[in-house]
Amino acid sequence: MxxxxxxxxxxxxxxxxxxxxxxxxxxxxxxxxxxxxxxxxxxxxxxxxxxxxxxxxxxxxxxxxxxxxxxxxxxxxxxxxxxxxxxxxxxxxxxxxxxxxxxxxxxxxxxxxxxxxxxxxxxxxxLADLGPDACEVSRRDLGELLSGRRGRLKPTLTDQSVLAGLGNLLADEICWRARISPLRVAGGLDDAEITGLHRAMRSVLRASVRAGRVPPRATWLTGARDEPESPCPRCGTPLSGRRVSGRRTVWCRTCQPA
The missing domain is CATH 3.20.190.10 (MutM-like, N-terminal)
Structure with missing residues (x-):
């Protein structure tokens, strides 16, 4: 995709x-x-x-x-x-x-x-209905975009009217890197979590733009998410998966507690 x-x-x-x-x-x-x-x-x-x-x-x-x-x-x-x-x-x-x-x-x-x-x-x-491009969003901007939102984090990140450019793979990868459950309420993140989410987003986007895709590396969630009963690349816990707002969502219950 x-x-x-x-x-x-x-x-x-x-x-x-x-x-x-x-x-x-x-x-x-x-x-x-x-x-x-x-x-x-x-x-x-x-x-x-x-x-x-x-x-x-x-x-x-x-x-x-x-x-x-x-x-x-x-x-x-x-x-x-x-x-x-x-x-x-x-x-x-x-x-x-x-x-x-x-x-x-x-x-x-x-x-x-x-x-x-x-x-x-x-x-x-x-394109006026699109949110800001994900590559250009500052930490402050991200906090303002998420503030007060009652929906879950994953659907909020992939909502193009909120933030333009993130899809299924990127959103899951960013949440995994930030150690934040995609099932959390978007507006419920504290300042430290927003900082971590923004840092993860910048890191994942920089590497992915260089590769021209979300790279399926062994050290990335993307490299493990499609294998049955895959362990988390970071802690080894079997990855969890379910559909969230119609999208297959993958995360680690140990690294990303709800």
């Missing part, structure tokens, strides 16, 4: 090809288009050049000489660079052809997709 680090990786891929003219736009499956037709997408972008892309949470915003492309990767999306003529994949949905290769938007489940707006102002309005 693409989360903030994955989308930052997609941003880097696209950033390597800014300034190159868009030769054509091929829509192989219009099921990923949101509020724009294949013909309009091609007409609006053909001959334009992608400007410097920016990321907010799990969204990628790409200016193109006036219009702005908004990309969201849902649960199975990706953006990758390919040489011209390289065989396509059956889940390639949209291809932007540039002079020396192609950018391909690939998505199996098509839960979100691609939008087109007229300018940067419209792009900002489209």
């Amino acid at each position: 693409p989360e903030l680090p994955d989308v930052e990786g997609f941003r880097r891929v696209l950033a390597e090809h800014t300034g190159e003219p868009i030769v054509s736009v091929s829509v192989h499956d219009a099921g990923v288009l949101r509020g724009v037709t294949a013909r309009r997408l091609d007409a609006a972008l053909r001959g334009h050049r992608f400007g410097e892309p920016r990321r907010h949470g799990k969204w990628l915003l790409v200016p193109a000489g006036g219009p702005v492309v908004l990309l969201h990767f849902g649960m199975t999306g990706s953006l990758s660079w390919h040489s011209t003529g390289e065989q396509g994949h059956r889940h390639d949905r949209v291809t932007w052809r540039l002079p020396d290769g192609e950018l391909r938007y690939r998505d199996m489940r098509k839960l979100h997709g691609i939008r087109l707006v007229d300018d940067e102002e419209q792009a900002d309005r489209r």
Whole structure:
């Protein structure tokens, strides 16, 4: 599932090809288009050049000489660079052809997709309901975001209107690093716990952004969570798991007491 680090990786891929003219736009499956037709997408972008892309949470915003492309990767999306003529994949949905290769938007489940707006102002309005980007939140900001919230910590951290960019893997990893149960009430954390949570979030995000994903390392919760009856990488206690607000949640009852 693409989360903030994955989308930052997609941003880097696209950033390597800014300034190159868009030769054509091929829509192989219009099921990923949101509020724009294949013909309009091609007409609006053909001959334009992608400007410097920016990321907010799990969204990628790409200016193109006036219009702005908004990309969201849902649960199975990706953006990758390919040489011209390289065989396509059956889940390639949209291809932007540039002079020396192609950018391909690939998505199996098509839960979100691609939008087109007229300018940067419209792009900002489209994302106005998002909370601040998780990479840019200070310790003070985090405390204010959590203050007074009665819901559990895990659903609060993954609520994009509260904090943009965190998904299932990141939220569980951050809570595990901070030794805080994901089942705790978000607004019930004390100052020391908020400091620890913020420190864990910064550490996990830095490492994950470098890796372009939440890395499944042996010393990380992510490296153990998918194995049956896995022990906690820190203390050896069998990991606990249950669905919280519809999401599979994994934690250690010893390291993260409720």
